[in-house]
Amino acid sequence: MIEFGSTSAIPVTILTGFLGAGKTTLLNRILTGNHGLRVAVLVNDFGSINVDADLVVGLEDDVMSLANGCVCCSIRDDLIETVEAVLARPEKPEYIVLEASGVSDPSSIAMTFTDQKFRDMIRLDSLMCLVDAEQLFAAPEQMELKLRQIAFSDMVILNKVDLVDRAAVQKVHDWLGSRFRRYRLVEAVNADVPLDILLSVGRFAAEQLETTIPDHHEHGPDCGCDHSDHSDSFSTTMMKAERPISLSSLRNAIRKLPGDVYRLKGFVFSEEDPDHRILVQVVGKRMDIARDGAWGHRKRETRLVAIGAPGALSEYELSDALLATA
Numbered sequence: 001m002i003e004f005g006s007t008s009a010i011p012v013t014i015l016t017g018f019l020g021a022g023k024t025t026l027l028n029r030i031l032t033g034n035h036g037l038r039v040a041v042l043v044n045d046f047g048s049i050n051v052d053a054d055l056v057v058g059l060e061d062d063v064m065s066l067a068n069g070c071v072c073c074s075i076r077d078d079l080i081e082t083v084e085a086v087l088a089r090p091e092k093p094e095y096i097v098l099e100a101s102g103v104s105d106p107s108s109i110a111m112t113f114t115d116q117k118f119r120d121m122i123r124l125d126s127l128m129c130l131v132d133a134e135q136l137f138a139a140p141e142q143m144e145l146k147l148r149q150i151a152f153s154d155m156v157i158l159n160k161v162d163l164v165d166r167a168a169v170q171k172v173h174d175w176l177g178s179r180f181r182r183y184r185l186v187e188a189v190n191a192d193v194p195l196d197i198l199l200s201v202g203r204f205a206a207e208q209l210e211t212t213i214p215d216h217h218e219h220g221p222d223c224g225c226d227h228s229d230h231s232d233s234f235s236t237t238m239m240k241a242e243r244p245i246s247l248s249s250l251r252n253a254i255r256k257l258p259g260d261v262y263r264l265k266g267f268v269f270s271e272e273d274p275d276h277r278i279l280v281q282v283v284g285k286r287m288d289i290a291r292d293g294a295w296g297h298r299k300r301e302t303r304l305v306a307i308g309a310p311g312a313l314s315e316y317e318l319s320d321a322l323l324a325t326a
């Protein structure tokens, strides 16, 4: 049985959910919310560029970035060291929020936070899972992971309900209801949920980690293999370019990406608007390309990261696809 820390322990909220479900969006809501807490933020991106850390509002120097791996496995030690560093700060945080990578298994992360080592210092408050109402049934080969992310959480935020009709929302409810005996769910648009169901709710219960994962008939029963570093299920590819690229060509190239590229995100130095950073967000087949702030003192360059099935895209193919047409 896992023991909880003392009541003076710093609460921790973990945000989990599949790639692109809305974790950073929720994190930003928490950070801009009216709670008056000194929050330490840990952001984990599976790819080698931590785009998310760059998108966290107003805390440029205060975000602890964990990139190039997943905190549930390959860079778990980095997570432990980062938590130790946060706890050693002269001005201790009053709250810790971790945005896990979209490929992570939350049970392993929860175990890090409930470890004896941190017993009196931190207390796992809640493990929240963002679910993308539009994309939940996309990439059925990843359903086992999506189920694990939901199963180990104490709250599901069914996000992006603006992108689907009520019948599709009901389909998600029915699907969850047929797999989980009990679950808590709140629907949201842009992860807009009340702060009082997010922070210091004390919902996490150690029993969550003993949950059995429902069968996922979409892809047969659990294969039982070792998902130790996700390399058997995911690959990540990065692209950097210093010369400006054409946005219209980029749009065309993105439309042609293979279907097993689940996520593409990053910043573009564009021909059309060279003074502003362009933010690219691709989740499944949905693409959003929008003007971000001025480059200011930042280096003008394109940095994009793609995550997909193993071998979905080589570095060469990504650069070729995105630059050849520039």
Ligand SMILES: Nc1nc2c(ncn2[C@@H]2O[C@H](COP(=O)(O)OP(=O)(O)OP(=O)(O)O)[C@@H](O)[C@H]2O)c(=O)[nH]1
Pocket (backbone or CB within 6 Å): 017, 018, 019, 020, 021, 022, 023, 024, 025, 026, 052, 101, 102, 130, 159, 160, 161, 162, 163, 188, 189, 190, 191, 263, 265, 281, 283, 288
């Ligand atoms: N239409 C719509 N878009 C949303 C909503 N929530 C988030 N988005 C968009 O979805 C994209 C992905 O959102 P993020 O918050 O970056 O998702 P994430 O889970 O942090 O992504 P990863 O860290 O890459 O796994 C962004 O373009 C968001 O603006 C929503 O409720 N509705």
